[in-house]
């Protein structure tokens with residue numbers, strides 16, 4: 001019996017901001033300058049829908065960082081995680097340009113109020129006929145917290161306690177209108193039934209909200225919840241709430257262990273583990289010949305290693321640790337981070353220059369070859385890990401890369417029966433749960 005197909009998503013890394021700009025195939029300066037427009041993302045979304053992806057996830061963070069050397073100069077010179085426009089504004093363009101693709105927007109539980117988030121997601125789900133998703137993050141960089149009036153981020157684990165309450169409030173608001181609350185009886189003159197709309201009256205540790213939500217229940221009821229917790233506390237949170245988990249574990253054994261762990265935790269929490277789809281980050285390089293692909297793989301590593309300041313600034317932002325203090329050719333000491341703890345844990349004891357060379361790209365397994373060899377490798381990895389799919393990621397992609405994946409690699413996956421050739425349903429959640 002053949003294995004069920006697996007799911008595909010795309011991590012729109014570095015958010016609504018510049019993509020390829022000093023790389024090949026970036027186009028002329030005028031094309032690069034259009035990073036403030038939705039067109040590159042719209043082209044990607046259309047290509048993804050052609051290839052029957054489940055969803056596009058828009059990354060976000062909302063500050064011009066200054067962790068590296070205490071200055072924002074390196075971040076701005078090299079465009080390291082900045083500039084970024086608001087992903088909530090990009091999402092409707094992508095949804096408007098597609099019919100079946102899910103669109104996941106990253107919003108932080110320490111930057112939004114639950115009511116504002118619940119309301120925005122409800123509107124996105126209504127206007128897209130049920131294709132909205134939310135990537136739940138808790139914030140990591142102190143500069144982000146300072147833009148929202150605090151001196152620094154709340155402690156790492158407490159952020160997840162807050163996020164638990166945030167989700168309770170948001171779900172309460174999404175449930176505050178019964179399915180049949182909207183009457184629309186023109187003859188009797190009844191628009192909505194007050195008995196079927198319920199205040200929430202939430203008074204918690206971190207949040208207060210009266211409710212009900214200011215609009216009826218949306219097609220999916222609530223957006224598809226996406227999460228990327230890597231630490232123990234983060235995984236516990238993801239196992240409780242997430243419907244799709246995105247994972248950057250390195251190597252097949254770590255991928256398998258991660259999936260088994262979150263599935264076991266979900267099971268213990270009374271959830272069906274199959275209702276969570278774990279997607280693993282990959283950044284494949286496919287070309288006409290294996291040699292051409294491997295040459296590009298080395299060029300990618302060389303480029304990452306040559307951009308020392310870029311790499312150090314990026315690591316500093318996500319960890320909150322100023323990496324300018326460490327020697328490039330020595331193993332890193334034990335590090336304590338209030339930011340992305342699991343990413344920092346992966347670096348300990350490794351030579352910093354190697355981290356810059358090999359870890360700049362978030363990828364669980366480096367995949368390099370022709371479309372057919374990479375597709376076959378993906379099949380083997382999924383068989384070993386047990387499911388549920390892959391999340392494509394190339395932070396500085398060009399339209400060439402999009403075509404290589406969506407019109408080169410994916411048709412090969414489809415030919416092998418590994419990914420879908422058409423959408424089963426109209427809404428994001430239904431398609432995600434279809435297999």
Ligand SMILES: Cc1cc2nc3c(=O)[nH]c(=O)nc-3n(C[C@H](O)[C@H](O)[C@H](O)COP(=O)(O)O)c2cc1C
Pocket residue numbers: 011058059060061106135136137138139140227228229230231232233234235246247248281339340341342343362
């Ligand atoms: C693929 C992926 C995408 C992520 N996207 C974002 C993002 O858009 N914004 C953000 O603040 N954090 C993002 N994160 C960070 C996670 O939310 C999380 O903090 C991180 O994986 C570390 O886990 P921990 O919080 O349990 O320590 C992402 C992580 C991964 C692996």
